[in-house]
Amino acid sequence: MTERTMSRGTVWRKGFQDGIPIGLGYFAVSFAFGIMAKEAGMTAFQIGLMSLTNLTSAGQFAAVGLIVNGASFAEMALTQLIINLRYCLMSCALSQKWDPKVPFFHRLTVAHGVTDEIFGVSVLRDGYLKPFYNYGLMSAACPGWVGGSVTGALCGAILPDSLTSALGIAIYGMFLAIVVPPSKKNKAVGAVVLSAMAMSTVFQMMPVLKNISSGFQIIIITVVVAAAAAMLRPVEVEAIEEEGENQ
Amino acid sequence: MLENVYLYILVMAGVTYLIRVLPLTLIRQQIKSQFIQSFLHYVPYATLSAMTFPAILTSTSSMIAATGGFIVAMVAAWKERSLVQVAAFACITVFILERFL
Numbered sequence: 001m002t003e004r005t006m007s008r009g010t011v012w013r014k015g016f017q018d019g020i021p022i023g024l025g026y027f028a029v030s031f032a033f034g035i036m037a038k039e040a041g042m043t044a045f046q047i048g049l050m051s052l053t054n055l056t057s058a059g060q061f062a063a064v065g066l067i068v069n070g071a072s073f074a075e076m077a078l079t080q081l082i083i084n085l086r087y088c089l090m091s092c093a094l095s096q097k098w099d100p101k102v103p104f105f106h107r108l109t110v111a112h113g114v115t116d117e118i119f120g121v122s123v124l125r126d127g128y129l130k131p132f133y134n135y136g137l138m139s140a141a142c143p144g145w146v147g148g149s150v151t152g153a154l155c156g157a158i159l160p161d162s163l164t165s166a167l168g169i170a171i172y173g174m175f176l177a178i179v180v181p182p183s184k185k186n187k188a189v190g191a192v193v194l195s196a197m198a199m200s201t202v203f204q205m206m207p208v209l210k211n212i213s214s215g216f217q218i219i220i221i222t223v224v225v226a227a228a229a230a231m232l233r234p235v236e237v238e239a240i241e242e243e244g245e246n247q
Numbered sequence: 248m249l250e251n252v253y254l255y256i257l258v259m260a261g262v263t264y265l266i267r268v269l270p271l272t273l274i275r276q277q278i279k280s281q282f283i284q285s286f287l288h289y290v291p292y293a294t295l296s297a298m299t300f301p302a303i304l305t306s307t308s309s310m311i312a313a314t315g316g317f318i319v320a321m322v323a324a325w326k327e328r329s330l331v332q333v334a335a336f337a338c339i340t341v342f343i344l345e346r347f348l
């Protein structure tokens with residue numbers, strides 16, 4: 001049976017299988033998120049609802065800090081916009097692989113599942129994007145993400161402190177795994193990573209700057225560093241498509 | 248008791264969904280501006296890096312253990328291990344180091 005003639009069910013099952021490792025990884029990371037959000041004062045239901053409706057690691061971690069500090073809704077919206085702007089780039093790439101014959105409403109549902117990992121797996125497949133493959137990936141990944149955060153919220157308290165402390169570093173390890181490999185291949189990306197880390201350190205230590213809320217610190221650093229890199233090292237259109245697939 | 252949690256969730260979910268759905272529904276061709284393309288290309292690296300460091304150093308109960316976890320994660324990421332493996336190595340390193348500190 002060729003890819004083109006595969007039934008929706010077969011395509012979905014293939015996506016589900018490919019999504020299982022993603023779901024397991026999500027479970028571990030969102031478990032740490034659940035513990036963190038519970039300690040910050042959110043209920044397990046609120047944590048599960050946030051995971052289900054947002055499906056984003058960095059954005060949710062940042063959001064808990066904003067909620068605890070009673071940030072304005074504008075700051076919340078702007079922080080999510082900046083932190084999750086990478087999904088815009090990924091959706092742009094996916095839109096280039098969209099089969100004109102696939103009904104429009106699939107765009108609305110596939111969009112919710114645009115995460116670093118689901119994007120990475122689905123965009124690398126040959127030919128047009130198959131919505132049911134993405135639904136398969138989402139069917140494995142979403143329960144992992146939502147289930148992990150709820151389990152973390154409910155069971156985090158009964159785990160020994162040594163274990164919950166160690167899990168606190170998990171999300172940052174995942175971020176490093178995303179930014180470091182492309183830095184090896186591309187000096188401009190490496191410079192962006194180092195500059196952002198250096199600038200973020202300065203923001204944490206300088207007397208006036210450290211009073212700026214963490215959400216706005218990230219926004220300022222991202223806009224300054226990414227704009228500088230875009231001016232100094234503009235990327236070719238082809239290069240974006242190629243490297244976008246690795247994110 | 249935290250206030251307005253559901254409103255915050257609504258705001259963030261709305262913004263995040265719009266970011267994901269607008270390009271998929273509106274963009275039918277390649278973006279032309281090279282500056283915007285390049286800016287979008289660098290955004291994820293800048294954001295994730297700024298969020299990671301120095302926050303990673305205070306992400307566990309001991310800063311020395313976290314530094315060890317950071318170094319191990321950097322090495323594993325440099326060797327291009329998967330996201331889950333890098334995260335797991337960092338956690339295990341912190342767990343072991345905190346036993347001795």
